[in-house]
Amino acid sequence: MKTFRNFSRHLIALTLGAMVLTVASCAAKNDKSIVVASTTSTQDSGLFDYLLPIVKERTGITVEVIAQGTGQALDTARRGDADVVFVHARSEELKFVAAGESLKRYPVMYNDFVLIGPKSDPAGIAGMKKVERALQAIKEKGATFISRGDRSGTHIAELNLWKSAGIDIDQAKGPWYQSIGQGMGAALNTASASNAYVLSDRGTWIHFKNKGELQIVVQGDARLFNQYGVMLVNPEKHSNVKKILGQEFIDYLISPAGQADIARYKVEDQQLFYPNANDPNA
Amino acid sequence: MPENASALHLVLTGDPALFAIVRLSLIVSISATFFAALIGVPLGSLIALTRFRGREPVIVVLNALMGLPPVVAGLAVYLMLSRSGPLGSWGLLFTPLAMVVAQTVLVTPIIAALTRQTIEDLWLEYRDELTAMNVGPLRRVRTLIWDARFSLLTALLAGFGRAAAEVGAIIIVGGNIQGFTRTMTTTIALETSKGNLPLAIGLGIVLITIVVLISALAWGARRAAERFSG
Amino acid sequence: MSVRSLESDLPICFSEVGIVTSGVAILDDISLTFSADAPTLLIGPNGSGKTTLLRAAMGLLPVSRGRITWGGREVSPPTRRAIMFQHPVMLRRSAAANIRYALAAAGVERAEREPRVVELLTLVGLEPLAHRPARRLSGGEQQRLSLARALARDPAVLFLDEPTASLDPAATKAIEDIVRAISARGIKVVMATHDLGEAKRLAGDIVLLHRGRIIESGPAERFFAAPAADDAKSFLAGELLI
Structure with a gap:
């Protein structure tokens, strides 16, 4: 019985050690990653499932998407908990920029x-x-x-x-x-x-x-008409914002390559999003 | 996870994305249960064995906290860990560690309350014998916890079940980020919102199966240990 | 058994002790002395105060009136006293581990414990069941294990509360044999029983309690041959004391 107890004690200690290590390794964030607060529509439509691996391949950036409603996503960004917001409510986005929460809004696409x-x-x-x-x-x-x-x-x-x-x-x-x-x-x-x-x-x-x-x-x-826009959270308000990686992600989205990638996303042979980063009025 | 796949297919083909999700769910919930036990068992024992002013209200509140809504716990942890919150500089929000913290908050009252009841009942039974043996306070606590270990294991399982089943807290503090903070329950919530009800149900069955397996393992360990030490 | 040169707890003296719980007098005006010799048997009907008297003598209950002294001291931690309750509680461990636990609580060095465990289990005849979970032992085996656990404290005085109350004759005999053996080793035994035959078989001294008071006390031979009090005569005659 003694040996049984010793054995189980070692087993427990071993398990706990392994667990703490795993948690620690999980918690260690990928260095080249950004948090994007976005909308349920971009997630539920499957766009991100399609697009993020391409982003990773082209820029090396791991994009972590928090899918919320536009209002909540803007709140998350306002608290400094995201690096980039990618939403679809033009009037709210312009207010966000006017309040100094972001320096610039970029139109990306519409459906x-x-x-x-x-x-x-x-x-x-x-x-x-x-x-x-x-x-x-x-x-x-x-x-x-x-x-x-x-x-x-x-x-x-x-x-x-x-x-x-x-x-x-x-x-x-x-x-x-x-x-x-x-x-x-x-x-x-x-x-x-x-x-x-x-x-x-x-x-x-x-x-x-x-x-x-x-x-x-x-x-x-x-x-x-449903216009999507993307904004980098103002790094002067939140020093933790990864401005270089965030801007790199935005630059990709509005680049010809990114726009073409978006246009290529289809479900049941239907195109879901139409890129229009070049439209200054969008 | 591939679109249009059934849960059974994902399990049978050993889909790596599903495996990663299951693994993260288990790590988060088991870690949370572990930390909650680290806090809850001593706390519950302390309340069981000491008499102080306001003890009864503390017990009532502790018992009530077993029903703490996950969303409330999640929101509280979110506000703490947010960049605009007091612990924002730690950068924990939207990480697995944040989910462990939120679930620890949820599970600690369960383990503490059940420990309190278990230890108090056992102390009533043991009080005369231990007093007659002139057992000091520290050894007393150790004895009660060790002798209550099988009941306490059930308390831990109750806590683990709560952690593994909840979605409200971890979706707020974890953000349901694919490949990083996506667990069984947040995946089920996501697939439901995509209208992919068969996959959601299938994953639900996988989750229940895993919880049942863990419960069975714990039961088996308990039976084996009982045979050795009664 | 090892002999320790500590100050003895004996004699234990009660002087005009009264114990009141929740407004009810359980013991009243008890004056008596337990000294180091043959076993003292407490007899009397249920509710007469035997258990309370044993617990008070063990030092587990505060007195309401009067005082108790152990070897002349008023405060004495129960290092050389041990008690076996009427319904002993088995720790959730094996028979051997129950004894090992009591040895550890009594401050016996780790290295000395194993031989003592074997010795005590052998004394109560439970050596073959050493590794069985204590809670799966039979009633009589649990009583004997409890006795061994009490003896692990190497007591100068041992209190036993109706240890044979619910046992069959064979199990009763086993317990009584052990009591005789430990008494022969110089341990003072104070034992409650409501079995007159058992009192006759074991007693050196008798204390007859009724309604929390001492009706009569003294050497067993004189008590059984020529009781002085009327209540004692009717109790010995098999009448009910009410």
């Missing part, structure tokens, strides 16, 4: 939003060309609509669409308007489960696996 709804189409809006008309119909019919409600780029875009449709959503919302406060995927899952309408970015929609009875009901309206 578009699509209005998703059940095949039964209770609001009768399938195929409409004007998204405002569709939203008015949803509100009039009281058809269930799922809102992200999380200050994400998609949520902000949705609020702007209600406004331009002449609807004050704070006043008009009733039981039919469900704000879930979650990411794009969760909103699509909820819509799929309750046969509701929902605004989604096209990339996440194409990549989404649980479509159920859902389909695109409205698309192609110029108002559904």
Whole structure:
């Protein structure tokens, strides 16, 4: 019994030692790595899964992506917890730069939003060309609509669409308007489960696996345009920001090579993102 | 992890990405349980064996903290470790170590509360004998912890189960970074949000299987040890 | 057994001792002396205060009135006293480890422990079961192990609280034989029992307790031949003391 106990003590000591070593090795961050706060749409659409290995190959940089809503991603950057933000809400990004949180915003690419709804189409809006008309119909019919409600780029875009449709959503919302406060995927899952309408970015929609009875009901309206921008967090505000590596990542994204890589990403033969770093107004 | 793959396929082909995720999950949860035990067992024993003012409220709070919402623990650790927080200069946020810290915060109350109860019950049983043997305070604590070791092992397993199952805390402080801080539970959350429900469920089954295997191992070790020392 | 030249705990003197717990008097006006000779047997019905008297004599209970002295001292750590409770608690270890533990607690050097473990286990006849988990021993075996554990403290005085209460005749005889053996080695035994036959078989002195008071005490021969108190006569006659 003595030997058994001694043996188990050695075993325990050995296990603990090995464990502490492993944790330490895990915690030792790769030197050439940056943290990018980005949106759920870039992650859920699979863009990063495709793009990051290419970034690694071309620049040697390991990009660690924190996927959050646009609002939360900007907050993370504001706290100095990220080196780069890569989001899609132009008005919020310009405010971010105006507040001195970043020195420059670079347009990178766009895709578009699509209005998703059940095949039964209770609001009768399938195929409409004007998204405002569709939203008015949803509100009039009281058809269930799922809102992200999380200050994400998609949520902000949705609020702007209600406004331009002449609807004050704070006043008009009733039981039919469900704000879930979650990411794009969760909103699509909820819509799929309750046969509701929902605004989604096209990339996440194409990549989404649980479509159920859902389909695109409205698309192609110029108002559904969805612009992505990238910014280096101001290193003067947060001295820990890796400005050289971060800028290198941004320079790659807006370079002809990076733009071509983005254009090459396809799911089910559909291009998901359209590079437009050269468009000064984007 | 390859798209459109089933969890079974990933397991059977020994997918390296899945293996890395499982490995990280285990390292984080086992480390957190280890550190929580390092704090919780002495703390619980101390509360069990001492009498001080405000002891009862401390026990009530400790028991309540077993139900500490992971998101709250995660947020608290996030605010501490953020670059704008008091420990920001350590640069731990969005690393596996941050996840260990958050889970340690979650698991420590569980281990401390269960230890307190176990040690207190055993002390009631042993008090007369140990007093009659004139056993000093330090040896007393050592004896109680050693003799309660099988019950304490169950407390550790409860703590480990909590750590391995939670997603709320580690997704906040770890960031669910692919290949770096992505664990079983955050992968399941991610695959769910991608609408990839079959893969999410499959990974859930893999996670449950691993937890059951560890529990079975611990049980087997306990049975073997009991045969030796009762 | 090794002989230690410490100050003895004996005699243990109770003078007008009263013990009150939660407003109830458990012992009242107890004056008696345990000195180093043949075993003293405490008899009396359940609830008469035997267990409380043993614990007080061990030094485990504070007295409410009067005083207890051990070898003339009022404060005395239980280094040369040992007690075996009516329901002994086995540590979650093997039989041998239980004894090893008591030896360590009594400050016996590590090197001296193993021979003592063997000696004590042999004394109580548990040598073949040395490596069995203590909690899987039978009731009688647990009582004997508890006795060995108490003896590991090398006591000058040993208190036994109804050690044979729930045992069959064979197990009872085993315990009584051990008690005789250790008494013969010069250890003072103070033992509670409610079995008159056992008291007759073992006693040098008798103390009859009833409702926390001493009804009669003195040498066993005189007590059994010619009890003085009325309650003692009726107790010996097999009547119920209420």
